[in-house]
Amino acid sequence: MPIRTMRASGIPRTTGSPGAPDSAHGETGTPVKARARRAGLRGEGTWGWLFVSPMVLILGLFMVLPILMALWVSLLHWDGQSNPFSGQADFVGLDNYRALLTQDGLDRTLFATSLRNNAYYVLLTVPLQTLLALGLALIVNQKLLRVRGALRTTFFFPSVTSSIAVSTVFLFLFQGSGSVNSMLSWIGIKGPNWFADPRGVLSLILGGLGIVDPERPTGMLADHSTLGLSWFEWLSGPSVAMCTLILLAVWTTSGTFMLIFLAALQDIPRELKESAAMEGVNRRQMLWHVTLPALRPVLFLVLTLGLISTWQVFDQVYVMGQGAPGNTTLTPAFLSYSAGFDDADFGQGSAIAFILLALILILTAFQRWALAERGARTGSNR
Amino acid sequence: MTAGTAIRDRAAQPSPRRRASRDRGRPVLSRFPVPWRLAGYAAVLGMGLLYLLPFVLQLVTGFKTDPDAAAHPLALLPTTPTTAAYQRLLGLSQAAEGVPFLRWLGNSALVAVLVTAGRVLFDSMAGYALARLRFRGRSVLFGFVLAVMAVPGVALLIPKFLVLNTVGLFDTYTGMVLPLLVDAAGIFIMKQFFESVPREVEEAARVDGAGVFRIFWSVVLPMARPALITLTILSFQGSWNEFTHFLVSTQSGQYETLTTGLARLVSGGLGGGTQYPLKLAAALLATVPVAALFFCFQRYFVSGANAGAVKE
Numbered sequence: 001m002p003i004r005t006m007r008a009s010g011i012p013r014t015t016g017s018p019g020a021p022d023s024a025h026g027e028t029g030t031p032v033k034a035r036a037r038r039a040g041l042r043g044e045g046t047w048g049w050l051f052v053s054p055m056v057l058i059l060g061l062f063m064v065l066p067i068l069m070a071l072w073v074s075l076l077h078w079d080g081q082s083n084p085f086s087g088q089a090d091f092v093g094l095d096n097y098r099a100l101l102t103q104d105g106l107d108r109t110l111f112a113t114s115l116r117n118n119a120y121y122v123l124l125t126v127p128l129q130t131l132l133a134l135g136l137a138l139i140v141n142q143k144l145l146r147v148r149g150a151l152r153t154t155f156f157f158p159s160v161t162s163s164i165a166v167s168t169v170f171l172f173l174f175q176g177s178g179s180v181n182s183m184l185s186w187i188g189i190k191g192p193n194w195f196a197d198p199r200g201v202l203s204l205i206l207g208g209l210g211i212v213d214p215e216r217p218t219g220m221l222a223d224h225s226t227l228g229l230s231w232f233e234w235l236s237g238p239s240v241a242m243c244t245l246i247l248l249a250v251w252t253t254s255g256t257f258m259l260i261f262l263a264a265l266q267d268i269p270r271e272l273k274e275s276a277a278m279e280g281v282n283r284r285q286m287l288w289h290v291t292l293p294a295l296r297p298v299l300f301l302v303l304t305l306g307l308i309s310t311w312q313v314f315d316q317v318y319v320m321g322q323g324a325p326g327n328t329t330l331t332p333a334f335l336s337y338s339a340g341f342d343d344a345d346f347g348q349g350s351a352i353a354f355i356l357l358a359l360i361l362i363l364t365a366f367q368r369w370a371l372a373e374r375g376a377r378t379g380s381n382r
Numbered sequence: 383m384t385a386g387t388a389i390r391d392r393a394a395q396p397s398p399r400r401r402a403s404r405d406r407g408r409p410v411l412s413r414f415p416v417p418w419r420l421a422g423y424a425a426v427l428g429m430g431l432l433y434l435l436p437f438v439l440q441l442v443t444g445f446k447t448d449p450d451a452a453a454h455p456l457a458l459l460p461t462t463p464t465t466a467a468y469q470r471l472l473g474l475s476q477a478a479e480g481v482p483f484l485r486w487l488g489n490s491a492l493v494a495v496l497v498t499a500g501r502v503l504f505d506s507m508a509g510y511a512l513a514r515l516r517f518r519g520r521s522v523l524f525g526f527v528l529a530v531m532a533v534p535g536v537a538l539l540i541p542k543f544l545v546l547n548t549v550g551l552f553d554t555y556t557g558m559v560l561p562l563l564v565d566a567a568g569i570f571i572m573k574q575f576f577e578s579v580p581r582e583v584e585e586a587a588r589v590d591g592a593g594v595f596r597i598f599w600s601v602v603l604p605m606a607r608p609a610l611i612t613l614t615i616l617s618f619q620g621s622w623n624e625f626t627h628f629l630v631s632t633q634s635g636q637y638e639t640l641t642t643g644l645a646r647l648v649s650g651g652l653g654g655g656t657q658y659p660l661k662l663a664a665a666l667l668a669t670v671p672v673a674a675l676f677f678c679f680q681r682y683f684v685s686g687a688n689a690g691a692v693k694e
Binding site: 043044045046047048049051052054055056058059061062063065066067069070073083084085136139150151153154155156157158159160161162163164165166167168169170171172173175177178179182183251255256259260263277283286308311312314315318319320322333336337340341346349350353354356357360361364365368 | 429507541564566
């Protein structure tokens with residue numbers, strides 16, 4: 001959610017709800033406000049609560065209560081059968097968290113693997129989708145392009161379709177003998193068996209250069225491990241299968257971010273560009289010294305939105321492999337789900353969900369803080 | 383992107399100085415030289431194909447036979463065109479085993495309509511109250527809405543199941559619809575809109591003796607048409623494409639929607655063979671309603687992307 005709203009969402013915090021929670025923001029002058037207050041309707045407070053009651057009930061019941069219940073369940077060893085609040089399930093304290101973070105074992109290895117996979121997913125998806133979206137926006141913003149409307153529609157369309165439906169299409173395109181590999185064979189490349197290939201891309205590249213032997217890693221990389229995963233496994237990069245998920249994410253999200261960039265491009269004052277043109281700047285200088293600096297706040301917004309959403313990848317994983325091959329498409333969100341619903345270990349699943357929740361909330365808090373800071377700093381001329 | 387930047391990088395010739403044109407539509411810099419323009423067009427066309435081709439292949443493959451789809455995954459024309467996949471999905475011929483497509487369609491439609499109606503009503507009520515009505519706790523509630531917007535849905539999969547299971551709504555239509563009836567992002571959009579409505583309108587109605595509900599219902603809400611259309615479209619799209627909530631709130635086949643049903647069909651490998659024509663046809667039909675909305679109301683999608691939640 002872009003510039004305008006994010007900026008606006010920062011405003012209540014910075015211009016101070018605490019002091020005057022009931023004062024109207026904006027245009028209303030004091031005399032008008034006073035008159036309005038005198039003429040204020042009886043029972044406005046009651047009406048207010050009546051109007052927000054559906055929201056309070058539903059968000060309370062299905063957002064706040066679940067979080068509290070899950071916090072409790074994450075401290076239990078619970079298989080989903082009994083009632084978790086009756087005391088039949090074992091209270092195990094922080095054991096679920098310990099198994100994920102400090103204790104050697106399968107749980108920790110799986111969790112570390114899912115973190116590694118998702119980290120690579122974030123690391124590749126965010127820059128690629130941002131660059132692509134920026135490029136698409138610059139193209140669609142070309143005034144002389146006759147087909148800009150059609151292009152905008154084309155680039156944006158994948159963003160509005162269902163993630164399950166487009167994942168189905170990608171499964172078809174990237175099969176072993178599918179469309180993508182047929183296309184690659186035109187230029188003499190034998191494509192991999194995408195969804196069945198657990199080999200890490202980085203290790204493949206390094207292996208190809210003869211630096212490490214992916215089959216038998218030796219030395220420091222194999223001897224050291226962090227969170228139960230050897231350094232070699234940490235550093236081997238996203239698997240070939242994960243790369244298809246990354247391509248899918250880049251392809252589906254670039255349209256939305258393109259629109260955000262496009263709105264910002266069209267907000268650049270024409271006078272600014274005209275005076276730069278009068279100075280005789282060329283296109284490259286215009287891009288580097290006029291256009292891109294003007295896009296900086298939006299660039300930050302898009303990067304952080306991408307960062308927040310890529311840590312939540314789930315639907316695609318569910319459809320395109322459920323962690324296979326070799327756990328290389330496993331992500332924390334999917335691990336949490338499968339720990340609960342496939343392995344009936346809801347305590348463990350809740351614990352994973354909480355770690356993920358904490359991670360995402362920290363990222364979001366950082367984003368909002370930074371946007372509010374910026375809003376406060378540039379607030380005067382906006 | 384390749385086109386745009388490459389062209390910019392090379393066109394290092396300073397553009398001839400000229401007076402700023404009065405015509406706002408004209409570009410600031412001079413046009414690209416012809417060869418670069420042609421190369422640019424080719425690259426742009428390539429980009430467009432990259433975004434279109436998957437959908438074209440999906441459409442075409444739906445009319446192929448299974449062996450044809452496997453042997454010629456790139457062919458833009460079926461060797462032996464057949465509507466078998468569509469007939470099986472729509473129950474016109476022997477129905478596909480384990481693929482009650484019409485049931486999925488009905489469930490998706492029912493849920494999407496109920497959720498959309500609920501969100502439009504409740505989101506605008508809450509948005510209006512937060513924007514205009516003075517009551518104790520208003521700013522706390524708005525902070526709450528902002529906080530809820532930050533909570534990622536995928537972290538709530540097990541938590542939501544816990545609540546639905548405890549209150550006995552697991553595996554019911556109520557459990558599918560009720561939790562989706564209000565969404566924080568929609569409330570946010572409506573609040574933003576209502577804050578932009580001039581207060582004088584309400585004051586005038588107030589002087590005429592209208593009550594809070596009347597002012598909201600017959601004065602302010604009719605003015606909110608653009609925001610309401612945006613909200614309707616976003617809600618419909620969101621609930622039609624919703625997957626995770628239905629995944630954890632139901633388990634019986636009778637409650638499967640297009641998304642959960644299709645996901646089971648695709649990931650579980652129901653029946654023999656890959657059945658790609660069937661799967662792609664089902665995915666295509668599942669996309670049609672939102673696609674139709676998109677092509678009719680694109681500008682509302684655009685304003686939604688620029689004003690509301692970004693759903694991946």
